Amino acid sequence: MRELELDHEKTEANMDKILVSVTRTTGGFYKFLIVSLLVLAWFGFAYYQQLSKGLVVTGLNEPMYWGLYIGTFVWFVGIAHGGIAISAAVTVLNLEQYKPVARLGELLTLICLSLSGIMITFDLGRPDRAINLVHWGRYQSPLSWDVFIIVLYFMGSLTFFYIGLRREMPDMIKKFPDNMMTGVYKFLGAGYKGTQKDKRINDKVGYYLGIALLLIMCSASGFIIPLIFALQVAQPGWFTGLLPIYFLAAALASALAAIILMAYITRWMFDWYEFISDKIIHGLAMGLRVFLFLYLYFIVCEQLVMRYAGLLPEQNVSNALFFGEFAPFWWGYLILGLILPLVILILPQTKTIKGYVIASAIVIPALWLKRMLIVLPPLSRQLVPNPIVDPVTRSGFLEPLTTYGIYSPTWVEWSLFAGTLAVGFLMFAIFAKFFPLIELDVGEVYVEPEPIAATPAAAGEVAPAAEPTGPPAQCELCEATFSNLDECCAHAEKEHGIATDSCDMACAEVEGGEAPAEAGGEMVSKCGLCDAEFASKDECCEHAEKEHAIAKDSCDMACEDM
Amino acid sequence: MYSNVSRRKFLKLCGVAAGSALLGSTVVSSKEILKAARGKTKYAMAIDLKACADTHACDGINACVHACKTVNVTPPNSYWMMAIENEHITFAERLPRPCMQCDNPPCVKVCPVGATFKRADGIILVDYFRCIGCRLCAVACPYGVRYFNWDEPTKERIDQTRAESWSKVNEVWEKAGKELKFDENDETAPPYMIEIPRPHGVIEKCNFCLHRVEKGFDPACVVCCPSGAIKFGNIGDPTSEVSQILHEKKYIRLLEEFNTKPNVYYYNTGD
Numbered sequence: 001m002r003e004l005e006l007d008h009e010k011t012e013a014n015m016d017k018i019l020v021s022v023t024r025t026t027g028g029f030y031k032f033l034i035v036s037l038l039v040l041a042w043f044g045f046a047y048y049q050q051l052s053k054g055l056v057v058t059g060l061n062e063p064m065y066w067g068l069y070i071g072t073f074v075w076f077v078g079i080a081h082g083g084i085a086i087s088a089a090v091t092v093l094n095l096e097q098y099k100p101v102a103r104l105g106e107l108l109t110l111i112c113l114s115l116s117g118i119m120i121t122f123d124l125g126r127p128d129r130a131i132n133l134v135h136w137g138r139y140q141s142p143l144s145w146d147v148f149i150i151v152l153y154f155m156g157s158l159t160f161f162y163i164g165l166r167r168e169m170p171d172m173i174k175k176f177p178d179n180m181m182t183g184v185y186k187f188l189g190a191g192y193k194g195t196q197k198d199k200r201i202n203d204k205v206g207y208y209l210g211i212a213l214l215l216i217m218c219s220a221s222g223f224i225i226p227l228i229f230a231l232q233v234a235q236p237g238w239f240t241g242l243l244p245i246y247f248l249a250a251a252l253a254s255a256l257a258a259i260i261l262m263a264y265i266t267r268w269m270f271d272w273y274e275f276i277s278d279k280i281i282h283g284l285a286m287g288l289r290v291f292l293f294l295y296l297y298f299i300v301c302e303q304l305v306m307r308y309a310g311l312l313p314e315q316n317v318s319n320a321l322f323f324g325e326f327a328p329f330w331w332g333y334l335i336l337g338l339i340l341p342l343v344i345l346i347l348p349q350t351k352t353i354k355g356y357v358i359a360s361a362i363v364i365p366a367l368w369l370k371r372m373l374i375v376l377p378p379l380s381r382q383l384v385p386n387p388i389v390d391p392v393t394r395s396g397f398l399e400p401l402t403t404y405g406i407y408s409p410t411w412v413e414w415s416l417f418a419g420t421l422a423v424g425f426l427m428f429a430i431f432a433k434f435f436p437l438i439e440l441d442v443g444e445v446y447v448e449p450e451p452i453a454a455t456p457a458a459a460g461e462v463a464p465a466a467e468p469t470g471p472p473a474q475c476e477l478c479e480a481t482f483s484n485l486d487e488c489c490a491h492a493e494k495e496h497g498i499a500t501d502s503c504d505m506a507c508a509e510v511e512g513g514e515a516p517a518e519a520g521g522e523m524v525s526k527c528g529l530c531d532a533e534f535a536s537k538d539e540c541c542e543h544a545e546k547e548h549a550i551a552k553d554s555c556d557m558a559c560e561d562m
Numbered sequence: 563m564y565s566n567v568s569r570r571k572f573l574k575l576c577g578v579a580a581g582s583a584l585l586g587s588t589v590v591s592s593k594e595i596l597k598a599a600r601g602k603t604k605y606a607m608a609i610d611l612k613a614c615a616d617t618h619a620c621d622g623i624n625a626c627v628h629a630c631k632t633v634n635v636t637p638p639n640s641y642w643m644m645a646i647e648n649e650h651i652t653f654a655e656r657l658p659r660p661c662m663q664c665d666n667p668p669c670v671k672v673c674p675v676g677a678t679f680k681r682a683d684g685i686i687l688v689d690y691f692r693c694i695g696c697r698l699c700a701v702a703c704p705y706g707v708r709y710f711n712w713d714e715p716t717k718e719r720i721d722q723t724r725a726e727s728w729s730k731v732n733e734v735w736e737k738a739g740k741e742l743k744f745d746e747n748d749e750t751a752p753p754y755m756i757e758i759p760r761p762h763g764v765i766e767k768c769n770f771c772l773h774r775v776e777k778g779f780d781p782a783c784v785v786c787c788p789s790g791a792i793k794f795g796n797i798g799d800p801t802s803e804v805s806q807i808l809h810e811k812k813y814i815r816l817l818e819e820f821n822t823k824p825n826v827y828y829y830n831t832g833d
Contacts, residue, residue, distance in 0.1 A: 053713060054711075054712055054713040054714060054762040054763060055695075055710075055712050055713075055762075055763065056712035056713035056762075060712070061639060061712070062639055062640070062700075062706070062709060062710070063706060065697040065700045065701050065710060066697065066701060123696070123697075124694050124695050124696055124763075125693070125694065125695015125696070125697065125710065125711070125762070125763030125764060125765075126693065126694050126695045126763040126764060127694075129675075129692070129693070129694045129695075130694060132675040132677075132692055132694050133674055133675060133694065135675075136675040136676050136677075136692060137674060137675060138673060138674055138675065138676045140671060140672075141671070141672050141673055141674040141698070142672060142698070143672065143674035143696055143698050144674045147674070228698070231672070232668070232672075232701055232702050233668055233702075233704060233820050233822075234668060234701065234702055234703055234704035234705075234820075235701060379701070382706050383704045383705070383706070383817060384646070384659065384704065384705045384706050384816065384817070385646055385650040386641075386644060386646075386706050387646060387647060387650060388627075388641055388644060389639050389640075389641060389644075389706075393649075393650075401649055401650065402650070403650070
């Protein structure tokens with residue numbers, strides 16, 4: 001049929017709209033930069049304290065060997081998964097409607113994976129020896145698997161991201177021919193010319209890489225990261241087969257929430273309401289609802305088994321959560337951090353965009369708290385009491401006498417956390433300043449090309465206003481006749497859903513200027529394919545060529561004499 | 563900075579077996595344990611819980627705990643040898659707990675760089691110069707015997723720790739009315755410290771006083787126990803005290819069901 005043509009004006013306008021993050025720099029951006037740099041300076045000071053004095057500046061101790069750094073690491077890795085999930089879903093599962101948020105999602109993945117890598121180096125006692133992981137790495141260790149899968153995931157996501165970005169370099173070069181970034185655009189473009197062949201190759205690579213990344217994503221957060229906890233026989237509460245899928249549900253929930261927030265905030269900041277529609281946010285929110293519900297289900301499974309018939313150490317951990325020192329955080333999380341967002345996402349009154357954003361804004365920090373609630377309680381209830389070392393010895397509600405560990409993050413840990421977040425925001429802002437945040441082909445607008453004059457009589461429709469009562473016309477789809485073309489067009493739009501612009505597809509004028517009678521003997525030729533009647537064989541042949549793509553030479557096949 | 567070279571050489575000399583865990587046999591009964599170890603060198607500890615409970619000189623201050631601290635100069639919150647008191651255990655008054663030197667060690671399994679390893683003679687060591695301080699082994703140990711060096715030890719702290727701990731050991735022996743004597747040839751006798759203080763950021767743990775064992779002497783906790791409740795020996799040698807105890811007596815091991823196959827046996831648990 002007809003090829004849709006690119007409406008260059010509108011596309012350019014949309015591209016400009018998308019690139020407003022690059023072209024427009026408000027005072028707010030500079031304020032944000034200054035605040036971030038201040039936070040980074042403070043973070044640098046805090047990190048220097050940790051590097052010079054050792055991990056003693058943190059709240060970590062025996063038996064709380066792991067704390068904020070590890071919990072936050074898991075949180076970042078979790079959020080990182082959604083990004084590539086969206087992009088891969090768009091590419092692989094053909095969920096085209098989410099294309100506008102695909103780039104935002106990919107950025108989220110790349111940034112959060114980097115932040116998680118930073119977080120984990122804070123936790124190492126000897127970061128100067130991190131290279132030992134490569135030099136002396138043991139394949140038997142879950143930590144080696146973690147390092148491997150995160151690096152693999154990062155490299156894969158970066159490549160996938162680059163494939164999408166490269167496509168836009170010709171446009172960026174065209175728009176900013178004389179910029180400090182033009183050289184970078186040229187380098188990144190790497191000879192992409194936007195031809196059909198280029199596009200096809202690009203899409204194919206993207207497709208297969210998308211599949212691979214979907215698999216990696218499921219294995220990374222769903223399997224390998226949680227294994228570092230699940231394989232520890234010494235820590236009840238971690239030592240369960242449920243942990244891998246448990247972490248995956250939380251990862252996807254936090255990731256979708258993060259994308260919802262990003263989409264909402266960027267479209268508000270840059271006025272991208274036409275690109276990032278409410279439907280996208282609604283779709284993401286419904287996905288979030290599914291994963292939140294799954295997470296609630298996994299929590300119920302875990303706690304039910306632990307409380308009903310768990311081994312004593314497991315029951316101690318569960319009691320620590322329900323009634324012990326973690327109780328305010330646990331119940332706070334369950335009620336405000338999990339049930340409340342779920343309710344918001346279920347009740348029709350709160351299923352609004354604002355509701356979705358509020359639910360997402362609750363889910364993300366709530367899942368951070370939940371990660372801490374996963375990491376800390378098992379460590380605090382050691383299997384073999386260590387009375388000299390463990391600071392607390394008492395029996396809690398439903399807990400026999402045992403020793404507890406206590407952990408409270410210090411200012412150094414909070415500062416490093418804040419600094420890492422600042423790094424993340426800075427990375428995002430700097431990217432937005434130089435590259436489009438939405439894929440540029442989202443802004444492409446296609447229109448029908450100008451209609452070709454099919455019959456001589458049809459030329460009359462070009463200026464309908466000049467002839468208010470034009471020659472009579474007949475609807476080719478239902479053979480109703482009308483006194484003029486306008487009426488026929490109105491009929492076509494109403495009955496057959498054909499836009500007025502395309503009216504000529506449906507209505508043809510009848511030669512001779514007379515309203516054809518129903519049983520008009522003037523109908524000479526009939527189209528065998530659609531039973532439309534025409535006043536002449538030529539008209540029928542024109543119709544056949546136009547509507548049924550039958551060449552004029554073969555017109556006899558289509559048109560019968562009546 | 564401490565010289566790596568001498569440390570590494572020392573470890574090499576001792577026949578270091580780097581890498582993965584020694585896959586133990588699936589034995590539980592002492593007969594099979596002893597049979598499996600026959601002819602080899604395999605160190606184990608047997609702890610007489612009745613003798614330990616009867617040592618009232620140790621009420622309040624445990625000699626073994628502080629002897630270990632003297633010789634190995636551990637950081638403040640780190641107790642390679644620990645004594646767990648009455649209110650936490652059901653089957654004894656007091657439970658000395660060194661590293662179990664497991665035959666199926668969860669700690670060795672999870673080390674990402676192989677810094678912790680099991681020697682052929684059963685002792686599990688930490689390479690303080692390869693450890694990256696991720697603390698995965700500490701998290702993996704069900705007994706809680708692995709400790710982390712949160713900061714760099716200073717000379718003052720080392721000296722102070724050694725002096726304090728040694729005075730506590732002497733206090734206990736005075737209360738017991740006995741005299742603490744070491745072999746004349748024993749260069750490694752406390753309070754002289756041979757074991758180097760560990761740098762910050764690495765994991766450490768009980769190593770059965772390897773620096774003493776290599777010279778033919780017993781670990782510090784064994785020697786400094788006023789009632790000799792802690793026995794140390796080679797279960798590959800059927801004439802050693804530990805072998806005979808395992809052969810004759812009923813014993814328990816901690817957290818047996820976790821299949822870690824620990825090498826510290828507790829006997830005389832009844833009454």
